[in-house]
Amino acid sequence: MSFAAATARASVATPSGPIRVMVVDDSVVIRGMISRWIDAEPDLRVAASVRTGLEAVQTLERANPDVVVLDIEMPDLDGISALPQLLAKKRDLVVIMASTLTRRNAEISFKALSLGAADYVPKPESTREAGAADTFKRDLLFKIRQFGARLRRPVHAPSIVPAPAPEKARVVPPPAAHAPISLRPFGLTAPRVLLIGSSTGGPQALLTLVAEIGPVIDRVPVLITQHMPPTFTTILAEHLGRASGRPAHEGVDGEAIVPGRIYLAPGGRHMRIMRKGAGAAIALDDGPQINFCKPAVDPMFASAIEVWQSGVLAVVLTGMGSDGMRGGKAIVEAGGSVIAQDEATSVVWGMPGAAAQAGICAAVLPLDQIGPKVVRMFSGGRA
Structure with missing residues (x-):
């Protein structure tokens, strides 16, 4: 899983100095490789490098890392056993x-997310695999920076400018940080499909959301793009099915899309x-990454317009980067609507923030309000 701007460096100057990282891995090769990557970055620093979870727990207070x-x-x-002990020592x-990328490790990673882990990064089977180590390095350093920086800046609740009358709706350019967010009216057409895009923090948000929108799933198809590698998406689909009580599976090329x-x-x-x-069908695309992602949200959002025109409701949940913003803009221009998760409840307010700041959203809501809002929208509510 990769994200937009993954190669950009954060500012070296932070209120508390470089982001401190503890590396915990029993492989001396992997541990040394990650430590070298971190030490080569001016805004990051290795706080400790240990080989077991037990050593990590014992070393935590002395090393005082921001990220593990x-x-x-x-x-x-x-x-998975060390995780709750580490979080108990430093909230x-x-x-x-x-x-x-094994099924067992994917299952454990999902369990770790439910226990409080912020995210996961797939390790390559071999560091000799062409491009695999570079992808691992890029994604890991990017996530360390994003999460480390988030710890050091407060979350500001943006000012929300109510939606104008429909004839005055407009898409505004991204404003400066913390500038008011302009909402636009919801589309006039009743939605006929629900599209959801998410990334970092997305699995937990998705499980929460699908558990609340059963009446919507019964009436219309729900299509989701979550930035995730193979195997992980297979397991996520199983979890979504259990959480919603409805059939959920990975899309199959050519299969019909039904409510x-x-x-x-x-x-x-x-x-x-x-x-x-x-009707409509799934079309899987093995082309290059879009927004540094594969799968990406933008192609799903944009392609839906060809089938449902103005009858598209899209939701952009927590995630890094800006994937979903361009596709969301296309949905709005076709007469559909976009809802974004708010900053306070997002693990990372990258994707939903980009959509909100682009002026394409009809609502920016806490996660626990998105499900009820979606249900009302598909029941005829417009406000």
Whole structure:
């Protein structure tokens, strides 16, 4: 999983100096590699490098890291067992799980998210694999920076300018930081499909949301793109099915899109929508990354217009980067509507923030208000 602007460096000058990172991995090769990457960055610093979860717990107070990169499989105390002990010792600690792409590790990573881990990064099977180490490095350093920087800046509740009358609706350029966010009216057409895009923090947000929108799923198709690698999306689909009580699976190329089901973009492939007779079908795309992501939200959002025109309601949840903003703008220009998660309840207010600041949203809401709002929208409510 990759994100927009992943190669950009954060400012070296921070209120508390470089972001302090503890590396926990029983592989001396991986541990040394990650430590070298961190030490080579002027805004990051290795606070400690240890081989087991037990050593991490014992070293935490002395090392005082901002971020911990935590392996899953280790002797003495594995990552999933060490996680709650680390968080108990330092409540605001950011823990990023690192694991190879096996089904078992993916399941453990999902459990870690529910226990308080901030995110995960897939480790390459071999550091000799072409491009794999570079992708791992880029994603890991980007997430360390994003989460570390978030610890050091307060969350400001943006001013919300109410939506004007429909004839005055307009898309405004991104304003300066903390400038008021202009809302636009909801589209006049009743929505006929629900699209959801998410990234960092998305799995937990998605599970919360789908549990609240059962009546919507029963009436219309729900399509989701979550930035995730293969295997992880397979398991996420299973979790979504259990949380919603409705069928959920990874989209299959060419399959018909029908109400009553949740379709999740499979890891490593973009999911678009195409016409199929009088209906719609999934079209999987193995093309290049978009917004440094694959799957990406923008192609799903933009392609939906060809089938449902103004009858699209899109939700942009927590995540890094700006994926979903361009596709959301296309939805709004076609007469549809966009809802974004607010900053206070987002793990990272990148994607929803980009949509909100672009002036394309009809609502910017806390996560617990998005589900009820969506249900009202599909029941005929417009406000």
